[in-house]
Amino acid sequence: MQYKSYIDPFLNKQINNQKPYLNRSPSFHNPIQNCIQYLASLLAILCKSISEQKLKLSIDQESQTKLNNIGQSQWEKIGSKLPKRVQLQYREIIKPKQFEINLSQPRIHSPNANQRFNRSFYMGLQEINSSSQKRPLLNLTSTVIMIQDSTQATSELQTQKIQQKFRYNFIFHYIIGLGGFGNVWKVESKKTRMIYAMKELKKTKILAKKSVKSVMNEKQLLQKLKNPFIINMVGSFQDRDHLYLILDYLSGGDLRYHLLLNKTFREEQIKFFVACIILGLEYINSYQVIHRDLKPENLVLDCKGYLKITDFGIARYYKSENSNETSGTPGYMAPEIILKQNYNYCVDYYAIGVICYEMITGKRPYLGRTKKEIRDEMLGKQAQLNAKEYLQYSFNLIEFTNKLLVRKQQNRLGYQNGIKELKNHKLFQSFQWEKLINKTMIAPYQPKQEDRNRPCQKTSDSQQTIFNEQLKQLKFKEIQMLFDGYTYQTEDKII
Known part of the structure; x- marks a missing residue:
């Protein structure tokens, strides 16, 4: 008994020769079983034939323009040169610059149909429906595959367009600060006419300094934290080259600027500043977050003279084993961090002591440019203020500062009961916390009116060659994926 395949004549002889049980007369007692056996064997041979041979076709550009004019006779000539298992059907196509080759194998379609940017693969050509550009593909099998990943591509493209237009939603006034990754701008929203501070971070510098984790961590923390005594985030966006962090605008300048301007402060001013820092840290510690970088540059005044904590780049959630995390600014780092020991919230209290010391004396307790220099000074002596040398300040302020500067964290103020020990110190015995x-x-120190000529701290670009090399990497999708999830906007939309 001979069987004929209408799918591929080349397989007819192979089917009848390789399967001897097909030559026996069929059993009329079990016709369904015979049919199933035949179909199973036919399918096995088809799969084997497909896997053994691959179709390699290349069509040059000259032939592409003539494909619509090819007649049936010419298709037969082309078909004779192809493997016999491939069948070509002549089909007239009305639309210009389109063609189709039908194969014996089925097409595979994605579930997303009728979307933009669908991609179709036809016999060695990749044809993008939204454009006429075509390029050859390599090692295509005889199966024609249509891939339609349009839903994801469309959403990514829309997000990219929104982010590219982001800058045009703001009026850039002038630079109010220079950071390690870029500039800080005073900007105005065209939609709401509200004033904000915009941190413009260059991705090249972030990659060169290996600070992707730090930048992403700051955004994630600010997304959760909202308090009057810390800087609050309004939104965050990105484009190909930059990250943008939109923050509350504080016109009073940072504490470093006012320290340079005044050298020292009066006791009531110091007490007010420290109280603002304590309220900010109390809120941060309630979320089990350690700031780790308290310093005058990261304490900014608003127009009323209230101090706010900024820059959460190296802030981390508290964990018992953290001796390997030793980031910070050397002059304000606690001894346990420099000595690579486990630490807790007391490292921020130590930084308050350094800031108090600086506002009283005009200098830091331990001087040095590197961790090693400061470590040597710190191990050499215990910094303390002598009340007899600073008679203009009360004993309570001197004692408060000295207790925060204790090198051994177990003896430091705040180690036992946390931030409450600082609030309950004699220095704040009659302080009106509710009013604050x-x-x-009324703040005892009022910053001067905003000055656009206020000096900004400059950072060196000694790694400019490294930045240029990182710029080339931004075109790769894998690099851009490092910043996935950075875009965020609060309920009060600013664009």
Whole structure:
């Protein structure tokens, strides 16, 4: 008994020769079983034939323009040169610059149909429906595959367009600060006419300094933290070359600027500044977050003279084993961090002590440019203030500062009961915390009116060659994926 295949004549002889049980007369007692056996064997031979041979076709550009004019006779000539298992059908196509080759194998379609940017692969050509550009593909099998990943591509493209237009939603006034990754701008929203501070971070510098984790960590923390005594984030965006962090605008300048301007402060001013820092840290510690980089540059005044904590780049959630995380600014780092020991919230209290010391004396307790220099000074002596040398300040302020500067963290103020020990110190015995929280207290130090000529701290670009090399890497998708999830906007939309 001979069987004929209407799918491929080349297989007819192979089927009848390789399967001897097909030559026996069929059993009329079990016709369904015979049919199933035949179909199973036919399918096995087809799969084997497909896997053994691959179709390699290349069509040059000259032939592409003539494909629509090819007649049936010419298709037969082309078909004679192809493997016999491939069948070509002549089909007239009305639309210009389109053609189709039908194969014996089925097409595979994605579930997303009728979307933009669908991609179709036809016999060695990749044809993008949204454009006429075509390029050859390599090692295509005889199966024609249509890939339609349009839903993801469309959403990514829309997001990219929104982010590219992001800058045009703001009026850039002038630079108010220079950071390690870029500039800080005073900007105005064209939609709401609100004033904000925009941190413009260059991805090249972030990659060169290996600080992707730090930048992403700051955004994630600011997304959760909202308090009157810390800087609050309004939104974050990105484009191909930059990250943009939109923050509350504080016109009073940072504490470093006012320290350079005044050298020292009066006791009531120091007490007010420290109280603002304590309220900010109390809120941060309630989320089990350690700031780790408290310093005058990261304490900014608003127009009323209230101090706010900024820059959460190296802030981390508290964990018992953290001796390997030793980031920070050397002059304000606690001894346990420099000595690579486990630490807790007391490292921020130590930084408050250094800031108090600086506002009283005009200099830091331990001087040095590197961790090693400061470590040597720190191990050499215990920094302390002598009340007799600073008679203009009360004993309570001197004692408060000295207790925060204790090198051994177990003996430091705040180690036992946390930030409450600082609030309950004699220095704040008659302090009106409620007025400070409600911001009804008049600040004893009023910053001068905003000055656009206020000097900004400059950072060196000694790694400019490294930055240029990183710029080339931004075109790769794998590099851009490092910043996935950075875009965020609060309920009060600014664009």
